[in-house]
Amino acid sequence: MKEAENIIVGISIGDLNGIGGEIILKTFEDSRMLEFCTPVVFASSKAMNFFKTHFKSEINFHVINNLDQITIGKVNVFNCWQEPVNIEFGKEDQNIGAYAIKSLQEATKALKNNVIDVLVTAPINKHNIQSEEFKFPGHTDYLAKELGGDSLMFMITENLRVGLLTDHVPVKDIANHITPDLIKKKINTVYESLKVDFNIQKPKIAVLGINPHTGDNGVIGKEDDDVLRPTLQKIKASGKLVFGPYAADSFFGSNNYKNFDAIIASYHDQGLIPFKTLSFGQGVNYTAGLNRVRTSPDHGTAYEIAGKGVADENSFKEAIFSAIQIFKNRADYEQLTQNPLKKASKKQLS
Incomplete structure (x- = not known):
């Protein structure tokens, strides 16, 4: 089984005008979190540095352009896009919704390809994510289509x-x-x-x-x-x-x-x-x-407090801990339910 810090947690950024960026920063400013997992934030270095400056965070990012560059024990930021994005806290914006979906799609692809072990999704706005390409009421329905089950x-x-x-x-x-x-x-x-x-x-x-x-x-x-x-x-x-x-x-x-x-x-x-x-x-x-593990906090974008530095990260942190524990529990269950006779017969044939 994987060592705790080697469990790779993919994080979709959610609505950039909401509290997602803030709760991600607050969660991983505590360096002890890196003893439990290695995070990969699906966004852009420009967006994350904007949050870092706005919230006066001292967090250090490891910016990557390819997922084979993920570094264990670092807060990895995968560039899903390169262009600057106009972030206006508290504002519902169709363009921002499109970036939320771009992040979710890239993170889901990485989950399907086993590049990340679990997915934790920051909050989205169910209205501004709607488009010709994306017609789902939220994360759950999209992931059910992509992952099956x-x-x-x-x-x-x-x-x-x-x-x-x-x-x-x-x-x-x-x-x-x-x-x-x-x-x-x-x-x-x-x-x-x-x-x-x-x-x-x-x-x-x-x-x-x-x-x-x-x-x-x-x-x-x-x-x-x-x-x-x-x-x-x-x-x-x-x-x-x-x-x-x-x-x-x-x-x-x-x-x-x-x-x-x-x-x-x-x-x-x-x-x-x-x-x-x-x-x-x-x-x-x-x-x-x-067939994959996905969690999220129990709240939404919280536009009314976005950008003010007062968002509570505890639910997001719990979402990460839960995803890790469920991932481990599934591995334990699979190990316990493997048929030893079947394994022995395979060994004899090899």
């Missing part, structure tokens, strides 16, 4: 993990999206992630209801009784420890969430409001179900 937004901290049946779906369409096939697929993705990525051998999963009070026996909607409950019963009969549906309004306040390894919410705000209330600033957005 059943992607799932999985919000994680040390003591809380929340997955979603539906993520960026309008509220009026949620019930139509939740089908038995979707429920099975998402639960399976969470279950496998808990085993492989978090080393939990017998995961225990709670699922939150679709309607208030899980429909109150059909009085407030029939989807829980007609779709969710029978599907969960079938999954449980297959041997998975899956429980629910639980009424979402009291589930977190009663501390019931502490009895489970993961909670699956039916829709975005049902899961993310309690998650961010309980863990804001420490949470990590992990894309489970992909």
Whole structure:
């Protein structure tokens, strides 16, 4: 297995007018971070030096034009472009969105080619990244297309993990999206992630209801009784420890969430409001179900504070630590599940 500092963490720069540059600088100004990984920032030396000057940082960059020049133990900056970019903190800019996507595409290519081990994405603006070439609502959907697998937004901290049946779906369409096939697929993705990525051998999963009070026996909607409950019963009969549906309004306040390894919410705000209330600033957005590891902080571009030097880097730092740990856990799992008889027969044939 790789030594800790040899784990190469690719970092896409995100929206240059947001807080991405600042939280990257603050994270790696602490030289101890280089004991955990070797970062490669996908941006340009001009942009990173602009941030360095603006925030009066003393960080030293190792600027590279080819990815075979990555140096272990340095903060590498890969030039995805050479031209200067007009950075205006707090401003939504279509041109800046194009650079965010250029960074993401180069970092993803490096991830697919195993040049970097994991990817940590700084926040983007979902509006200004849209173009004829890029028509995805965000990182997760793009990476699912590029990397393959059943992607799932999985919000994680040390003591809380929340997955979603539906993520960026309008509220009026949620019930139509939740089908038995979707429920099975998402639960399976969470279950496998808990085993492989978090080393939990017998995961225990709670699922939150679709309607208030899980429909109150059909009085407030029939989807829980007609779709969710029978599907969960079938999954449980297959041997998975899956429980629910639980009424979402009291589930977190009663501390019931502490009895489970993961909670699956039916829709975005049902899961993310309690998650961010309980863990804001420490949470990590992990894309489970992909064949590569990708994490990001649990916040957005924060235009309102961009450039002011007050952004908190802790969630970004946690995203890096989580990516490294998941990468190691996957390696351990692969090693543990290799068939020794198969390995022996291969050795005999050689």
